[in-house]
Amino acid sequence: MPRHFISLADHTEGELRSLIELARMIKANPPAFSTACAGRTMALIFQKPSLRTRMSFQAGIYQLGGQGVILGPKDIQLHRGESIADTAKVLSRYVDGIMARVYAHQDVLDLAESSDVPVINGLTDFNHPCQVLADLQTVQERFGYLRELKLAYVGDGNNMAHSLLHGCALMGMHVAIGHPAGYAPDPAVVARAQAFASSSGGSVLVTEDPAEAVDGADAVYTDVWASMGQEEERDQRIENFRGFQVDDALMKRARPGGIFLHCLPAHRGEEVAASVIDGPRSVVFDQAENRLHAQKAIMVKLMGSRR
Numbered sequence: 402m403p404r405h406f407i408s409l410a411d412h413t414e415g416e417l418r419s420l421i422e423l424a425r426m427i428k429a430n431p432p433a434f435s436t437a438c439a440g441r442t443m444a445l446i447f448q449k450p451s452l453r454t455r456m457s458f459q460a461g462i463y464q465l466g467g468q469g470v471i472l473g474p475k476d477i478q479l480h481r482g483e484s485i486a487d488t489a490k491v492l493s494r495y496v497d498g499i500m501a502r503v504y505a506h507q508d509v510l511d512l513a514e515s516s517d518v519p520v521i522n523g524l525t526d527f528n529h530p531c532q533v534l535a536d537l538q539t540v541q542e543r544f545g546y547l548r549e550l551k552l553a554y555v556g557d558g559n560n561m562a563h564s565l566l567h568g569c570a571l572m573g574m575h576v577a578i579g580h581p582a583g584y585a586p587d588p589a590v591v592a593r594a595q596a597f598a599s600s601s602g603g604s605v606l607v608t609e610d611p612a613e614a615v616d617g618a619d620a621v622y623t624d625v626w627a628s629m630g631q632e633e634e635r636d637q638r639i640e641n642f643r644g645f646q647v648d649d650a651l652m653k654r655a656r657p658g659g660i661f662l663h664c665l666p667a668h669r670g671e672e673v674a675a676s677v678i679d680g681p682r683s684v685v686f687d688q689a690e691n692r693l694h695a696q697k698a699i700m701v702k703l704m705g706s707r708r
């Protein structure tokens with residue numbers, strides 16, 4: 402297990418399986434883990450807003466016997482020019498782990514480079530590995546397994562698309578991305594996912610046709626059309642993403658038992674119809690809950706007394 406949790410691509414299929422299994426055990430019996438991180442302190446850095454990541458890390462470390470200190474954009478000296486390296490070195494003298502939500506992915510890499518304690522990526526503009534670990538746990542709960550399931554992601558080739566490509570391909574799933582023209586995922590991520598898929602038995606499809614992506618899918622995933630930091634592009638994106646809403650007609654192309662996922666926050670009437678996200682196939686609140694269990698598993702593995 403690497404010392405940090407920065408990208409699913411840094412991990413093996415076996416490591417991800419064991420994290421998902423630990424998350425399942427923690428979810429089944431939280432009190433059994435109530436001292437797993439006793440006395441540990443985490444710095445929780447947020448340069449962007451958050452509901453799920455903030456609450457699930459803060460509640461999670463507390464439930465493991467430790468404590469988290471939230472550091473918002475104005476709380477620390479980064480915005481006044483203190484370097485990331487100095488921030489990491491100073492924090493390492495006080496805490497046992499750092500979780501960071503930042504804009505530039507390089508910032509989380511730089512934090513990890515200079516930190517003596519584990520760094521966990523709580524979302525960058527490039528990826529969102531904690532979310533996808535929880536998503537894989539959620540899909541496994543529903544189907545009992547992951548291998549050979551098809552997950553279709555419809556929308557922006559963004560941070561969510563990147564972590565889904567890495568995570569699903571590593572786990573031997575078939576992952577399909579349906580994106581509008583001009584919003585493809587990073588070709589390097591697609592190539593890496595294809596390499597994972599060729600050894601795991603999975604596959605990768607990238608298309609500009611959302612129907613082709615969703616055909617026969619066991620799980621259909623979408624995310625907002627304008628991510629944090631892209632607010633001023635929102636109107637243009639609403640135009641450009643026309644035809645990419647996950648609605649009842651698109652869900653009909655999935656398998657009859659196919660489920661709907663969304664990392665949240667969601668915009669009903671944009672990337673997803675209210676009838677889908679609020680309908681019987683939606684597992685979005687299980688995903689949100691599983692952030693807690695999956696991240697507790699990460700914290701136990703990286704900082705716990707029984708690593």
Ligand code: CP
Nearest residue numbers: 451452453454664665
């Ligand atoms: N899904 C997710 O990471 O939500 P927040 O932005 O609210 O943390």
Ligand code: NVA
Nearest residue numbers: 559624628629664665
């Ligand atoms: N793509 C979204 C994910 C939010 C969890 C964003 O970056 O805003």
